Amino acid sequence: MGRMAEMRLPSPLRRALAQHARDAWPEEACGLLVGVGGAPREVVRLANVAGDPLRRYALDPLEYMRVEHAAERRGLGVAGVWHSHPDGGAEPSETDRRAAWPGWLYVIVGLQGEGQHCIRGWRLVANEFVEEELHAEQS
Numbered sequence: 001m002g003r004m005a006e007m008r009l010p011s012p013l014r015r016a017l018a019q020h021a022r023d024a025w026p027e028e029a030c031g032l033l034v035g036v037g038g039a040p041r042e043v044v045r046l047a048n049v050a051g052d053p054l055r056r057y058a059l060d061p062l063e064y065m066r067v068e069h070a071a072e073r074r075g076l077g078v079a080g081v082w083h084s085h086p087d088g089g090a091e092p093s094e095t096d097r098r099a100a101w102p103g104w105l106y107v108i109v110g111l112q113g114e115g116q117h118c119i120r121g122w123r124l125v126a127n128e129f130v131e132e133e134l135h136a137e138q139s
């Protein structure tokens, strides 16, 4: 195993992710990470259009395109996808793995009751999720 890849996820983005996850509870929240060169600068919440939003998430394709075009007009791009696990950890499920695209950062917010949560980042490498260490501040 090599050194874990790292990504900066600033504190305001972490707070926004946790808030979106709590707002959507008990359903899964989901959305996009918008940034530059794959580094997230903004968090955008999208509607969860999954048939069973208590257990799954699906991004609305039209909303996705709107956010992507708006980002591109500002010189930004989609850096990744985020979603929440309303009662659990921040590890990707088998469903998450099968739905994932290579190259993108997948951020998962796990809500754990009493205002506790954890946020972890993952990237698909050779069809398996590999954790990417998320730092709050510039190192």
Ligand SMILES: [Zn+2]
Pocket: 083, 084, 085, 092, 093, 096, 108
């Ligand atoms: Zn999941």
